Amino acid sequence: xxxxxxxxxxxxxxxxxxxxxxxxxxxxxxxxxxxxxxxxxxxxxxxxxxxxxxxxxxxxxxxxxxxxxxxxxxxxxxxxxxxxxxxxxxxxxxxxxxxxxxxxxxxxxxxxxxxxxxxxxxxxxxxxxxxxxxxxxxxxxxxxxxxxxxxxxxxxxxxxxxxxxxxxxxxxxxxx
Amino acid sequence: xxxxxxxxxxxxxxxxxxxxxxxxxxxxxxxxxxxxxxxxxxxxxxxxxxxxxxxxxxxxxxxxxxxxxxxxxxxxxxxxxxxxxxxxxxxxxxxxxxxxxxxxxxxxxxxxxxxxxxxxxxxxxxxxxxxxxxxxxxxxxxxxxxxxxxxxxxxxxxxxxxxxxxxxxxxxxxxxxxxxxxxxxxxxxxxxxxxxxxxxxxxxxxxxxxxxxxxxxxxxxxxxxxxxxxxxxxxxxxxxxxxxxxxxxxxxxxxxxxxxxxxxxxxxxxxxxxxxxxxxxxxxxxxxxxxxxxxxxxxxxxxxxxxxxxxxxxxxxxxxxxxxxxxxxxxxxxxxxxxxxxxxxxxxxxxxxxxxxxxxxxxxxxxxxxxxxxxxxxxxxxxxxxxxxxxxxxxxxxxxxxxxxxxxxxxxxxxxxxxxxxxxxxxxxxxxxxxxxxxxxxxxxxxxxxxxxxxxxxxxxxxxxxxxxxxxxxxxx
Numbered sequence: 001x002x003x004x005x006x007x008x009x010x011x012x013x014x015x016x017x018x019x020x021x022x023x024x025x026x027x028x029x030x031x032x033x034x035x036x037x038x039x040x041x042x043x044x045x046x047x048x049x050x051x052x053x054x055x056x057x058x059x060x061x062x063x064x065x066x067x068x069x070x071x072x073x074x075x076x077x078x079x080x081x082x083x084x085x086x087x088x089x090x091x092x093x094x095x096x097x098x099x100x101x102x103x104x105x106x107x108x109x110x111x112x113x114x115x116x117x118x119x120x121x122x123x124x125x126x127x128x129x130x131x132x133x134x135x136x137x138x139x140x141x142x143x144x145x146x147x148x149x150x151x152x153x154x155x156x157x158x159x160x161x162x163x164x165x166x167x168x169x170x171x172x173x174x175x176x
Numbered sequence: 177x178x179x180x181x182x183x184x185x186x187x188x189x190x191x192x193x194x195x196x197x198x199x200x201x202x203x204x205x206x207x208x209x210x211x212x213x214x215x216x217x218x219x220x221x222x223x224x225x226x227x228x229x230x231x232x233x234x235x236x237x238x239x240x241x242x243x244x245x246x247x248x249x250x251x252x253x254x255x256x257x258x259x260x261x262x263x264x265x266x267x268x269x270x271x272x273x274x275x276x277x278x279x280x281x282x283x284x285x286x287x288x289x290x291x292x293x294x295x296x297x298x299x300x301x302x303x304x305x306x307x308x309x310x311x312x313x314x315x316x317x318x319x320x321x322x323x324x325x326x327x328x329x330x331x332x333x334x335x336x337x338x339x340x341x342x343x344x345x346x347x348x349x350x351x352x353x354x355x356x357x358x359x360x361x362x363x364x365x366x367x368x369x370x371x372x373x374x375x376x377x378x379x380x381x382x383x384x385x386x387x388x389x390x391x392x393x394x395x396x397x398x399x400x401x402x403x404x405x406x407x408x409x410x411x412x413x414x415x416x417x418x419x420x421x422x423x424x425x426x427x428x429x430x431x432x433x434x435x436x437x438x439x440x441x442x443x444x445x446x447x448x449x450x451x452x453x454x455x456x457x458x459x460x461x462x463x464x465x466x467x468x469x470x471x472x473x474x475x476x477x478x479x480x481x482x483x484x485x486x487x488x489x490x491x492x493x494x495x496x497x498x499x500x501x502x503x504x505x506x507x508x509x510x511x512x513x514x515x516x517x518x519x520x521x522x523x524x525x526x527x528x529x530x531x532x533x534x535x536x537x538x539x540x541x542x543x544x545x546x547x548x549x550x551x552x553x554x555x556x557x558x559x560x561x562x563x564x565x566x567x568x569x570x571x572x573x574x575x576x577x578x579x580x581x582x583x584x585x586x587x588x589x590x591x592x593x594x595x596x597x598x599x600x601x602x603x604x605x606x607x608x609x610x611x612x613x614x615x616x617x618x619x620x621x622x623x624x625x626x627x628x629x630x631x632x633x634x635x636x637x638x639x640x641x642x643x644x645x646x647x648x649x650x651x652x653x
Binding site: 038060112 | 380385
């Protein structure tokens with residue numbers, strides 16, 4: 001269906017529960033949903049759409065381990081190896097005194113690493129305006145479902161009807 | 177789902193719809209600055225200008241202008257530093273700890289409280305730079321190699337821990353705040369009519385589209401950031417207290433300091449949030465979002481943390497007597513009855529007695545009284561740091577170095593600088609950014625709104641079918 005590529009059917013809902021209930025219904029009816037856009041997070045929406053669980057937590061853990069290692073290496077090397085000094089009669093390498101900075105750097109690396117991962121994985125960045133804007137009201141009060149017609153084998157009329165039946169108040173066609 | 181227990185009052189009043197939230201919050205961002213805002217901003221700039229002149233002279237002439245030829249000469253600067261850092265604890269507490277505890281009332285105030293936190297930490301950092309005397313050498317506090325002309329920094333020192341703690345706290349809070357801002361910036365971008373604001377908000381919104389996948393990741397990282405910020409916020413004031421507690425000065429060398437400082441920090445931070453929110457809600461007409469319920473809840477936190485602080489004061493005093501160390505005993509007895517008795521009793525009155533008045537429901541729901549107490553608490557917490565620093569130092573081990581402290585013109589000018597900076601930043605924030613987190617408020621709106629509009633509310637539909645108890649109904653009360 002070459003003539004349908006880049007063409008989207010956009011269902012506009014005015015209620016988060018309606019759109020959340022509509023998703024499994026439409027998927028059952030065989031409609032392939034590209035994405036749902038909402039002004040606030042709808043709990044359970046990513047599972048309903050069949051998105052895999054985010055793995056950003058694993059990345060965060062890795063960044064945390066990195067931060068912890070960097071902090072300990074820095075302190076043990078500078079205080080114990082590069083220029084050893086006895087301070088307060090203690091061993092040059094005194095791990096208990098290093099705990100606060102180790103903690104702080106672990107948090108710092110985790111937070112920044114995770115947020116940078118978040119930006120990259122969502123394609124967010126300054127000057128990014130590349131996302132298709134299906135309906136500008138999706139950041140205000142509407143819940144917008146986008147269906148890529150190029151990837152669906154059902155006819156436009158069938159999908160529109162299914163959208164309306166599931167509670168969409170408007171169904172528009174967007175061409176990019 | 178989405179049924180609120182009838183015993184709870186709704187968090188957001190006035191039967192708002194999602195569109196109403198956007199409209200109410202965006203109004204002041206999109207409109208021209210009001211006359212009141214311009215006047216307030218002008219005053220802040222004047223104050224900042226005066227403070228900048230004093231600060232410039234402090235740096236130009238040297239720290240001698242603070243009267244640093246005695247043991248207590250630097251007390252003013254450190255008092256102000258600890259005071260501002262303490263204030264900068266409420267925002268992250270509200271957004272992180274209350275997120276973990278699933279306290280939905282935080283959604284109306286977290287944005288402004290976090291902004292307040294960030295600006296307070298900037299003010300605190302300015303006192304660190306001030307007391308360096310040569311602020312252009314500030315990078316020496318970083319672990320830089322010996323080639324820079326000195327040894328490595330001493331990682332055993334709490335002052336170095338402080339450098340790491342405060343810079344981590346500042347940057348992580350900033351990131352947390354910014355992540356929360358992105359969806360709201362996208363809302364403003366999509367409503368913007370002028371090219372300039374579309375470009376500016378568009379740039380900072382970073383192409384946010386609110387897709388389900390992005391929201392899922394957003395919620396996930398918010399939770400992890402909250403989990404990280406919770407121990408972080410506790411660690412910062414713990415480390416600030418260790419600046420004192422690891423020394424051998426009587427009155428400072430106490431193990432009670434970390435929890436006592438953290439409680440005090442939350443106490444003063446909430447008071448400052450109250451202070452700013454009570455003004456903001458009236459000026460921006462946000463009474464439906466920041467309700468009496470919010471004010472009362474914050475007052476309860478103030479009472480709780482104020483009680484912790486009170487218990488800490490009494491414990492500290494008891495141990496000074498019971499411990500049998502004569503220097504320790506003298507330091508505390510001198511605080512109470514010595515030349516600075518007035519500062520000690522100001523602290524006790526403001527911090528121990530005044531929050532207990534909130535046990536009365538009538539008082540903690542009174543806006544005027546809350547505003548008054550929020551100022552009293554901030555004065556009290558300033559005196560707490562003053563008492564800890566000055567009274568412990570002004571009677572040294574050697575009587576020949578006994579001294580009294582009085583601030584110089586530049587001490588006061590530098591303090592005024594921090595107020596100018598704080599209010600200038602806060603006013604800029606409150607004009608150009610949404611003061612309430614729209615996305616989060618919309619997410620809790622359904623379960624909390626007073627009158628659920630049948631059109632948007634699933635609950636109303638359920639009620640028609642008679643399968644569930646109705647949500648809280650204001651008219652029935």
